[in-house]
Amino acid sequence: SQQGEEDPQALSIQEGENATMNCSYKTSINNLQWYRQNSGRGLVHLILIRSNEREKHSGRLRVTLDTSKKSSSLLITASRAADTASYFCATAFSNTGKLIFGQGTTLQVKP
Amino acid sequence: GAVVSQHPSWVICKSGTSVKIECRSLDFQATTMFWYRQFPKQSLMLMATSNEGSKATYEQGVEKDKFLINHASLTLSTLTVTSAHPEDSSFYICSARDYQGRGVEAFFGQGTRLTVV
Numbered sequence: 001s002q003q004g005e006e007d008p009q010a011l012s013i014q015e016g017e018n019a020t021m022n023c024s025y026k027t028s029i030n031n032l033q034w035y036r037q038n039s040g041r042g043l044v045h046l047i048l049i050r051s052n053e054r055e056k057h058s059g060r061l062r063v064t065l066d067t068s069k070k071s072s073s074l075l076i077t078a079s080r081a082a083d084t085a086s087y088f089c090a091t092a093f094s095n096t097g098k099l100i101f102g103q104g105t106t107l108q109v110k111p
Numbered sequence: 112g113a114v115v116s117q118h119p120s121w122v123i124c125k126s127g128t129s130v131k132i133e134c135r136s137l138d139f140q141a142t143t144m145f146w147y148r149q150f151p152k153q154s155l156m157l158m159a160t161s162n163e164g165s166k167a168t169y170e171q172g173v174e175k176d177k178f179l180i181n182h183a184s185l186t187l188s189t190l191t192v193t194s195a196h197p198e199d200s201s202f203y204i205c206s207a208r209d210y211q212g213r214g215v216e217a218f219f220g221q222g223t224r225l226t227v228v
Contacts, residue, residue: 033216035219040202040222041221041222042221042222043155045219048216088154088155096143097143097145097206097207097208097217098145098157098160099157099206103153103154104154106152
């Protein structure tokens with residue numbers, strides 16, 4: 001069953017602007033991961049944040065995790081047209097690799 | 112990163128026939144793989160956990176006789192959609208984790224788009 005809710009469902013911004021996506025989940029987690037999916041393609045792993053971490057950076061990506069609110073956010077700074085894709089958060093309850101995905105946010109970056 | 116290869120990338124089949132999808136870990140051993148299903152403009156739904164050398168574990172609501180999973184080796188899991196019908200048309204994606212040291216992230220195959228006509 002799905003665990004995560006993401007908002008917004010769709011986001012349209014201009015190139016150069018920042019994009020923020022939020023994810024909420026329902027149960028305790030081991031870690032939370034963000035993935036990107038280009039239309040009709042497989043998933044690309046972006047970043048992982050463990051339950052004992054609060055913030056993590058990777059290039060233009062910044063992820064926060066608030067376990068008290070059971071929520072996470074993904075910030076993409078200085079967006080590019082090539083960032084246009086769907087973004088999913090996924091929660092892991094253990095280290096088995098099993099993931100439960102959120103509903104996803106479709107991001108459109110206009111050149 | 113680790114590579115997971117899925118084949119075929121797309122398949123069209125007639126209603127009533129069976130279709131097999133392969134998921135291979137190319138440069139690591141995967142004792143466990145996962146199969147997901149994705150409908151257009153929707154998220155990924157976990158279907159089942161494929162365990163090497165033992166029976167797969169299916170999520171609630173997934174018909175195990177409809178979606179046969181075999182994980183006969185440490186690098187290969189197969190999903191067979193039996194007696195496919197148009198409502199089985201979907202995007203199927205597998206994933207695997209490299210338990211031998213590359214962290215806890217899962218690596219995904221490219222996905223298989225199944226169209227049943």
